[in-house]
Amino acid sequence: MALLDKYPATLTAKTAEHLLRRTMFGATRADIAALTGKSIDAALDTLLKDQTAPAPPIDPTTGQTWVNGTARTNNDGQYNNYMKAWWLGLMATQPLSITEKMTLFWHNHFVSSYSAVNDTRYMYKQHALLRRYALGNFKTLTREISTDPAMLRYLNGNRNTKASPQENFARELQELFTIGKGPEISAGNYTTYTEQDVRTAARVLTGWTDNPTTVTSTFNLNQHDTEDKQFSAAYQNTIIKKRTTASSPNSNVGLDDLNELLDMIFRQTATSEYICRKLYRFFVNFDVTPTIEKEVIVPLGKTLRDNNFEIKPVLRQLLGSTHFFDNNIIGCIIKTPLDLIIGMVRQMQITIPNSTTQTGFYYSYFDQLRSLAASLQQDVFELPNVAGWSVYYQEPLFYQIWINSATMPSRANLGNTLTNGWTLVNRATSATMRVTFDSLAFLQQFPNPEDPNKVIDNLTQNFFAIDLTSEQKDELLTKVLLPNLPPYEWTMEWNDYMKTPNDAQKKAMIKAKLDALIKYMMLIAEYQIT
């Protein structure tokens, strides 16, 4: 049986949860229920459906968006936080769809950062582009991103001129965005392209600038290198020929040259395989073994080419494969900070302020989650460098890079944050609001909350990607939930509480036990994998 054969079984709660954890942020009980009992095709029909674009971010103090303005304002630093909160809000409140995760994938692929671009209007525009093509055509997106104003700024494409070519974008376009770098087989020859190809591609890309009033890009023929550009044997010695006025009106020379460059790059099988490898590491596993390369990456690359670089067929084949549901794949990814934090909010159904009637609190809520994710080294719109988060490429640790002695204690403390609650501030009015987690109400959604064994069974299944052993469950029951107490103690206390749910003292007693269990479950290593 080949690894990419279609997963034959009907989705169970467990396999549906795996699919949801990987394609969204955490899994809600409602989403799990929606996919349970469906075929993989039906589930992917839902997840891969195109979504309508959301309304842009707003300034919660005015209720207005600023992203269509004609100039950067002094408020831009604050706007940047609003924009980040806006996106985290979309991640937490999204419908059953892969769109947010794919937008994040492209955000980590075609990287820019606010601190380099320094204008939220640019960053928003790029984000909207990535979102528009999240499930679209990879080649078209590459063309669009090549003249995207934020990208022109981020990789200095806007300073790339005939007189003095600037290689930054030309290099990363090949090394990181499309064909990828192979082994250096001789000086300056990276198998898939050469140093000379970097310099030549830079010449092809000369003449583009960004316009800060309209936040668009323009092409200036006077700054464009119009001579023949010859590439190396890695690109079959392709020549992008000098254009004549008859063959290409002046205004089109830049785009025509760019298209010819991308045609050349996308003709190489290495390009389609490179992006499939990245998708694999993002959604499935870091470990691209020779078997995975041969049986997963190469066929996916062919699927991408056969479908003219449309991304959906590749996602469908990968996420619908028997390999994706292999027991060794379940739980092999270490949660990203966003998986961890947005996943917690969704899984625990922590109340989110209403985005329309409580806009100030809504933005404060996601601003705080954003800040927490940033402290764990994942800050959207602020990637560490042009290669994106190193967990997706840095051998040998990969996902383990998220975990170190600086981040692990904060991750382990997340349960404290959750059970203690936190305070939101409305920036416009300075009013405050507490976010609390009602663990008792949460537990009541599961059957048999009065049975301590069922409590452990239900919660561990809901919290963890993998099954705990019976010894581990026993430990949770006897050492964490009910230390030095017999199991019937829980049943008695629970029933007692249910009789008088407004008795504050009884409520506090049983809630303390449940909170201790939840905190502990979020502290153990098993909580960190997905």
Next chain:
Amino acid sequence: MKRRDFIRGATAVALPLSLGGYSARAMGLSPMLESLAELTALADRYLVLIQLAGGNDGINTVIPLDQMSAYNSLRSNIALPENRVLKLTNATGLHPSMVGMKSLYDAGNLAIVQGVTYPTANFSHFRSTDIWMSGSDYNEYLSTGWAGRYLDNQFPNYPADYPNASMPDPLAIQISSSSSLTLKGVNAPMGVSLQDPEAFNRLVSGTSVNGFTTTPDTAAGKQITYIRQVQAQSETYAKVIQKANASAKNLATYTAAGVNPLADQLAIVARLIAGGLKTRVYMVTLGGFDTHAQQVVATDRTLGTHAVLLARLSEAMTSFQQDLKLLKMDDKVLGMTFSEFGRRVGSNASSGTDHGSAAPVFVFGKSVKGGIIGTNPSLTSLDNGNLRMQYDFRQIYASILKQWFGTNNSEYSAVLGKDFTQLPLIQGTTSIAEEQQTFATNGIRVQNYPNPVSTNTTFEYTLPYTSRVRLIVVDAQGHAVTTMEEQQAAGTYNINFNAASLASGAYTYRLETERGWASGKMIVAR
């Protein structure tokens, strides 16, 4: 800690062989014990690695004053005004914002190694960073870091057997929220990462997990094991780190907290060292060196992004060195900077520079043999627009491992695998290093005999191809004292040289050809 660490560290002192098998206690009080105690103190040697992330522009950091016309024409929009460069010698100067490092140089506490890279430079940030951190060849892929392998070798069976009585502290500490490949060992990262010792301890307390030791035999199980390992390490070390941090105070003035991230990091390192941690290796990072655009301000090129970065480096390094001196720890600490590459010699139209190859490395500390190693890179003899290599970065690692940490041959091999010629970086190791110091590319060989020289010496060189050949002899200040040129076919040739007019001292010579070069060291002694 390995037993032999107690008896090494000062290579100059020969110990009787019989000492090897006995513990200090068994020997009782004797003059020998006193000298052993001294040596133990010497063995407490710490290394601080400063990563300049992004690729530092070497020739706007260490300026070749002897080639100002080439310099000005190749980088007309970013060239620093000659009269503002901080002169170290007539030939070489520092960027105007590196006032502190100039004073470290003047005090003999700063060594500058010129033209450092590796054969067949890679221009990718990521691959080149991996090469520097792992210590690999350009076409070799290693999954461990060079410092990680050193620590793995010195502290076998980490983390299982640690902490223990002889090594109660973390082996390495990185002031960061990430963990660098540099410190990755075979089984685990050899370092602890933290941003602030107090917050670290606060966060760790109350996150201890008991039980939960089993794991499924799957990829998920491997991740769980790793996470548990990091959790346990954090918990183990948080207390000792917090205690060391709390027990020492910075005595020098650093830039106000929050302004210069490197100064903030080094201030923590100084406290941890002074607080008594036996941690061998520290790692800190200053980012932002990828200056493709606007690296200078057009109206005053001594200002701008690069100037700010170098000022931060210089101020942080100077405060740190001063702090160590006041804390009386300066003879125990060696620092070095590294960056994944230098930048292109010719600037681009956006007042910036693209990725390049060779660049200078700074090594600093009280024990450093201060000065400039190597010559200014040639701005006219370029390799596809890039500076040529003078030294392999692993020569610096080799020098640190042997001269600073005192590794023996087998320990050294476990870290770097093959021999790299040492450079005279640490005081007292000059003669060993100078005897050995030669470097060559492309099959070119050059040597001189006799050496040391009193009056006459012969340079013998081997040329594998026809080429124009230039032999330059340079004094310790970097001045060329003589230059000889000839055209030769492939073969071995002699050049007789009369050194009578040269003052006693150390000289470097360099044989340049059209396709490569070689160099050596010569001592004139009368």
